[in-house]
Amino acid sequence: MPQPTRRVQFAYFLLHKVREIKFRLSEILDACQTSRRRFVANESQANGNGRLVNFHFSAFSSLVQTIKDILPVVAEQEITWSGLSNVRHIQFMHAVRNAITHDGNPVINLWADGRYYVACDFLRLDQHQRPIQVQAPIEDIETLVTQFTMDLCKHLHSAVSPLLGSQALAGPLYGSDFFDSAINHPAIPKFAQRLYAKTDRLALDRGNGNPVAEVLSELDALISFCRCQQ
Incomplete structure (x- = not known):
């Protein structure tokens, strides 16, 4: 009997990463919402909560590149950063992923009224030692990751939904x-x-197994989850 193809396996890997997006997003939201609740209640902030937000955001940001690498194998079409331009904050997430991964920069460095922000634009060098200015978003991190996740999931849904029913993507992991x-x-x-x-x-x-149907179901649930956060 034929073994699962690389494409089928990557469809399952995409499913795993979509579920991880929900997990990592929830980590960030929990920490941010705890901060806001304590601020409203006039309570002191939990010790180390800012570090926790940075740790969670670091893990979250790494998923951007992973999904960009997985999707072309599943959908059999090239995925470029410019092709993701309809996703809010994609340029920032691309740049900040590099800043975190290659430089170790804990980019979330401002707290105000219970919310976490990137304080200001910052400079980094690319692999060719060329300076790159990373523009800080005006949105707080809780708002930013929610908007980004919703738009990314919508983009993934539109890319994956035409594959539903494809026998080339059916079978076990x-x-x-x-x-x-x-x-x-x-x-x-x-x-x-x-x-x-x-x-x-x-x-x-x-x-x-039908990984494409599972991916679409997870994306629908995650889009609904993001809507409820707004």
Whole structure:
């Protein structure tokens, strides 16, 4: 039986990353909303909450490049930064991802009235040592990540929805070759290996997974979630 193609596997990887977007976004929102609630209640801010927002935002920003790399494999079409221009804050997220990943810059460095911001424009050097001015957004981080996520999910939805029903993207994430190798991991007990030896290996390759439908469902839920935050 044929094993899952790279394209099918990347569709599952995209599903995993869309779910991670929701997880990382929720981390940022929780920290930001906690800050706002404490400010309104005239309570002192939790110690280290600003660092927490930066840590969560760092993880969130890394997903931008990952999804840009995954999507062309799934959709079989080139994805450029200019092609994402309809996504609010995409230019900033592209630049800030590089600033965080390559420079280690904790870019969220202003707190006012319970909200977190990037204080001002800043300069960084690209891989050719050319100066790049990164423009600070006027929006607070909670607003920015919500708007960005909503628009990115809408863009992903429009790119992926034409693929729904494609047999080229149907099937399981892992085929029998994977399980044949995994079962020999030293952490697997011998009795489980004996049980696996009796498994119908062909059934493992006949899985009816539909990652595109799952991706679209997750995107719909995430878009609705973002709308509720506004």
